[in-house]
């Protein structure tokens with residue numbers, strides 16, 4: 223669990239987590255609409271200036287709004303100028319890996335840049351681990367179930383859960399049967415047989 227000292231950063235820190243391809247097309251999009259979206263301007267989140275009605279959360283609820291947003295994000299990436307882009311009211315941190323752009327979005331006024339950056343690194347590194355170092359659009363699409371699980375282990379409801387890539391990857395891959403490292407092959411069977419045979423002959427000599 224990731225806890226920040228400043229409590230106003232712990233609520234709905236992340237607005238969206240995106241993977242766009244080299245043409246700006248969607249590969250994965252997660253928008254974190256906080257609960258009670260229908261009652262903006264009320265509750266703790268509003269008092270803290272985040273969440274519903276807070277900076278960064280508005281204007282991204284419909285598919286049309288999201289696509290327009292993704293277009294302007296991609297435009298920023300294409301123009302270059304580093305990995306951190308203010309796009310008011312959003313703060314966008316991007317990382318290009320092979321033919322994919324990993325993007326994390328937070329509210330400009332309340333986001334902690336380092337925390338967002340660390341979260342983006344954790345997610346992309348976890349994907350790297352889960353896909354055995356093969357981050358490419360093709361592989362990400364093939365392993366999209368794993369990538370989505372990794373996203374859910376990293377951020378839940380806009381709240382950062384984990385910033386350790388290995389921990390994220392471990393949680394995603396734990397249920398798989400092949401994660402137990404017991405390898406039974408011809409050699410191990412041979413070794414077991416040899417040691418059994420030696421023991422038997424020792425016993426026979428002792429009789």
Ligand SMILES: *[C@@H]1O[C@H](CO)[C@@H](O)[C@H](O)[C@H]1NC(C)=O
Pocket residue numbers: 306336339340343
């Ligand atoms: C963001 O994270 C990357 C990779 O961990 C690092 O190289 C870069 O310096 C970080 N940027 C900032 C502004 O912290």
